[in-house]
Structures are given as C-alpha cells and as structure tokens.
Amino acid sequence: MNLEVSVSPLASLPLPSGAHELAWSYLLDFVVADASMRGLGALHVSVPSAALVAPLELRASVSRNFGVKPNGAEAGTAVGREVGVALLGFERRLPAGATRLYSLEFGLLAPAALRRTRSETQGWQLERRLNVYSLPAYLWGGFIRVSAPLYSKALSDQAMFRMRRAFTLERSLAAFYHLAIWTRVC
C-alpha cells in the first residue's frame, strides 16, 4: 500500500500532547490498522499538524504492506486496488477514485472553529463512528490537575485509570474528536 501524507493545518487544534497525544494514538492506530487489514492499495492522509507526520509514517512502516520503509525508502508494490482517504486536517477535498473515507470531525468539547470542520459525504455510507476523548475523560483529567497540589498520588493514579477507561465511548456523547468511517456507495 502506498501512503501519501500532506499537512493541512487547522487553527485552534491543540498540540498532540497529554490527553491529545493519547487521542491521536487512537485515531492514527484506527486509520492505519483498518487500511492495512482491508488491504487498501493506497492511503492519502492529510494531517492537521506536522507533528503527526512522523507518528503516521511509523505506523505505516510497521504495517509492512505499506509503501513507506523506516528509512523513507521508496514504496513497494501496491497490495490492492482500493484507495482510502483520511481527512484529518483542514483539507476536505476528496481525490477521485477513493472508496474508503476516514473523516475527522470535532465535537462539543472542541473550540467552535474546529467544530465547523466537515467533509462532504454525499454518496458515502457511514460504517462506524469512533468518539475519542469523551466528556467523562475530560472531567477526570480536570480532577487529576486539581488533585495534584494535594500531593495524593494514590488519588491521581485512580483518576488516571478512570480517565483512560472512559476515553473512547461507543455512544455518541460529547467528545473532542469524532472519527467517522465511510464506504462509497455510488
């Protein structure tokens, strides 16, 4: 599979650190794993930050059926004919011939400017939605920051586990990130 990456910056996007680093690990893992397991021939990804390029390329390289080697060597033979597109940044135009779409949208926990980011999905059927960095996780994160001055590591450790347990939720509760997976129907 051939991977093409572009950077399409999104204003107001938090740095991929802390809880957002964890969120991006979920998002990038899901996209690359799904593309790899489906045997896509090519995957075009636009990411909202240059800081996400290296993590994405590393995931592609360890997938082996991708065309990016650890040292950046040339792509190998494409595995299949399906083309996937991951619109994770500002750019929302779909290249021709794409049959699988990973579209990142922003939920109620995100700044208003990000929430306006949308993809055109006419002609696509929603297969699944992944809600990442949920409201309960956000609240537990706040509790961790508040409890830190109390210097109770036992308390903050328990809060950390509760935060991680609630980090992704199948139900469409308020979340920072929503990753929608679409299949072309026409």
Add this chain to the structure above:
Amino acid sequence: MLDRQAGIAQALAELDAWLQTMRQAGGYGGPVAHWWQNRYRYAGPGLDWRYEGLLSGYAVLRSKTAQPKWCTRLHCAAEDVRAGQLAEGSYSASRFELNPGDLGTPHEAAATLGLLRAAGHLGDREALLGVAKRNLDNLIAKLWDGGGFNDRPGVPGRVPNKLATLAQALMSYAEASGEEDYLPYAKAALEDTLRFQVAGGRWRGAIHQYAADTRRGDGRFFPYYAARCVPALVQASTLFHDLRYRRAAEQILAFLEATRAADGSWPQVVYRVGRADWPRWLAGSADILLAYVSLSELLPEAALERLLESQHPNGSFPTAQGFSSQLGQGAPGPVPDYRDVTPVVGWNDKVLRLLAELLVPGSTVPEAEVREFTTSVSVEGVPATFYESAHSMSIYSLRGEVFYAWAKDKPWAQTVSAEVDIR
C-alpha cells in the same frame, strides 16, 4: 534440587517454544498489558525492553548449554534490532505500552543492553557494537540536558529506574568496546538514581518513581522498578570501585523484603500513605527475583514457586493477578481479568532471562511443542473465553461475541472491541 533443575529446563523449553509463535516479520510481537497503558490493537514487533531479556537469556543459554539452537535465536533477535534501527539511531516501535513510537525509555537502552550481551556470541560483533553506539549517541543527543537525562526531549524530569537501565547500557558498551567516553554519562545517571532513594523511615531503600522537576521525588515506590535498579548498581560498584552503589542495591533489597507478601508476590506500588496492591506481576516478578540473583542472595522460595506454577499450558507466563482491581483496589474476583491472562513477550522475556540464570551449566533444555490454550476470563465484568494457538489469539464472550482477534503473523489485530481497546 534435581527436580527443580528439571522443572526449570522444562519451563524454559516450553517458554522458548511459545516465544517462537510470537515472531512475525520484523521481530517478536504481541499485545501489551501494563500498569500505565495497554496496547491490544497494535500487536506488531516491538524493539523495546523485550529484547533485553530475550538477548540476555539466549546468550546465557548459549554459554551454559552446547545446544546450537540458542545461537540461532541470538542471531534472529540481534538481526531484528539491527534491521529495525532508524537512520538517527532509534529503534522502530520501541515504546512498549505506548507503541507504535520510537525513542522508548528505558526500552531502547534495554534493547541495546541486550544487544551488547549478545554481541560476544555472534560473528558480527563489531557491526552490533556500531548499532549500539548509534543508539546510545541518539539517546544522549535527545535526552541529556547538560546535568542529567530527561525522560522526554526538552521536558525536565527524571525516572530513576530508567536511568539505571541507561547507565547499565552505557557501562556495558564501555566494557565491550574499551572506550570510556560514555562513563561520565553513566555516572550522572547513577548519581541521579541514588539521589531519589529513600534514606530512612518505613520505606527506606525504596526509589521514587519520578521527579517532575528533577529535584523532588513523587512519593510513588514500585517494588518492580526498584528491583530493576539493582543490576545496574551492582555493575557500577565493581566498575567504578565505589561501594556506595552496592550499599544502595542492598537497601533496595531490604525494601523488597519489607514489601513482599507471604505468598511471594509484591504490591504494584506503595505510596507515602497507602498502597495499590493490584495488579501484582507474575511474569514481571522475574525481574524482582533477578535483583536477588544480582546480589547473590537466596531467592524467596514462595516467589519462585508462585512464578513457576503460573506457567500456562502453552508455555507462556501470564502477566499478572488482579487487573480487574486496578480501579478501586478491591479484592480481585475468582475469574482473572483478560489482561491478567494475556501473555506479553515484553514480560515473558524477563522469565526467560531469570530461568536461564538459574539453570545449571552443562544442562540440556529439552524440545517442546506449543499446545492450544483456553481459559475463562472476564472482560469488564463480562464472562469470556481466552483462546490461544500457535497462530492466533482471541477473546470472545460466552455468546460468541468477539472482543479480540489477532492473527499472529499480522501487526494489527483484526478485531478490537472498545472494552479491550482501553489504553
């Protein structure tokens, strides 16, 4: 004694056979369950601390037995690390429970340490020393802040047990190469480790887990991580002719003795006030026992028995007891959590190494075959079945709902339910 040695040899045979089922293109893979985070979706090779135990263990087996297969194991594992080195010196997917990612700590130093232990047994010793040097140079370039080593580039913070592993890799490179350029860095890392040892009181000898401002420890004391400091301190005591390091190691052992339970287990963490007992390591307890070996102390029999008796029928060792109690810290139920049962290469490598150290020289490790393995587990309170063969690993509910499915030759799991994808 003879029965114990025969038992160790058999356990090694079955463990080694299982480990070979966990190989895929690029190296040893598999999911990860850990105190900090879990990774079940990514199950590809991890060039992390699993290679410390794998390379060290196979090197010891090569020395103690006349069996050629250990040389083959060494060659394969060393080649995994060499081939997976990135242009700047990092190793691909070296972050264990945070994989995929590079610049894993202490993981890259641990893998390099394993490589150094193996190098003397392999024909391309100089090439492997070159791999190690590039890795260590990169770690210094990225983490050294002028006074010590941070855990992340540009972010102040000391993690003493990771510093001990890094110091051990730096010292081992010096001993293997005859070059002394790294020794000042090793000393700095060791002095930082000593700085965060508890000098008195109930937890005398314990090592703080983290110092966010590089000055004050965080008041979390993990018996497992304290034990990981011991081999480095013992090595340093000899290399630098400084008994302070040995005394520090002996004080850690006293802390381990103070926290060991009657059944041979250790709590996960003790705090200044309170403790978190669960999960209690099973496969990982091998590193705690290795601390005793490093100091030439008698192993606590209950701890060794607990470890040996836990071995799965397929040769692997389970990760822990009590993951279901990580949240809340109540007593675990009768059915183990799926994370307890999941065998992780990056914990089983520690068992390989310990058992190799305990094996008497001149022994022969028999051949073994891997059996299918099925057992009851709980997934977020739902009764389920864990199944593993030589080719796959899966977890499914009693109604047949698939929580997890992974084909062992693939880097990504085919099915990961939300319950199992908790990180």
